[in-house]
């Protein structure tokens with residue numbers, strides 16, 4: 001209830017406790033490094049034409065990253081909260097929200113505004129503002145203090161699955177319809193789109209082939225955009241991680257190489273339990289693949305994953321070279 005009524009006030013307490021200045025600095029840098037890795041990937045992809053790449057690079061450089069919490073908090077000073085009546089508090093909070101929205105009419109868009117609170121475990125790319133919004137909670141690893149998380153873990157957990165993933169959305173079949181200013185203006189050529197679609201067909205086939213609950217399968221077409229973002233996030237995050245001291249030193253932690261820890265860091269964010277009924281409903285309605293395949297699906301396309309764990313033909317996640325998808 002406080003989340004809905006006073007999200008930013010709660011956010012200030014959350015950030016003070018769980019997103020200290022060192023964490024803010026760490027993730028500002030992480031975002032910068034993942035963005036520059038993405039820039040290299042755009043330069044190297046072979047399906048995008050040279051003129052389109054110029055537009056893509058401009059768009060990438062224009063993205064506003066919002067990391068952790070807003071620079072400007074919402075001001076609730078004219079909202080009265082007291083102990084006399086819960087219902088009255090809720091009604092006044094609703095009224096406050098209504099006035100807050102109404103107040104925007106006729107004014108320029110406030111590009112500093114956040115659509116999520118810092119304590120939300122989620123993130124988003126907003127094409128209309130060409131911004132990537134990363135609440136502090138998206139970086140929190142349950143039971144682990146940020147200072148105790150090594151870079152491999154962090155680049156996989158946040159760099160790949162959140163930052164890299166969200167960034168690619170600005171450059172896919174949907175993101176290509178919006179320009180660097182967030183206006184609806186397509187910047188891909190027909191030929192770019194055709195070459196992109198050809199690769200998408202590969203990932204659609206791959207995910208269509210995953211069977212769950214005996215006879216159900218993932219809808220490759222409906223989940224394509226998200227699967228592309230997961231795969232892109234992994235390869236973009238990986239190349240960003242390769243520039244870190246930890247990767248270059250190559251020391252094992254807990255018996256695992258840095259690159260093994262990177263892949264496990266990515267997988268860490270998708271550990272969950274789901275009932276069969278809920279999974280069945282997700283398979284029919286969600287544009288995201290089930291958690292298990294947000295990990296096993298894209299990783300089976302990444303050559304570095306095979307090297308890291310010595311995956312051999314005949315093993316469950318093995319896909320022959322020719323079937324591995326590469327988009328970013």
Ligand SMILES: [Zn+2]
Nearest residue numbers: 165169226229
């Ligand atoms: Zn996504």
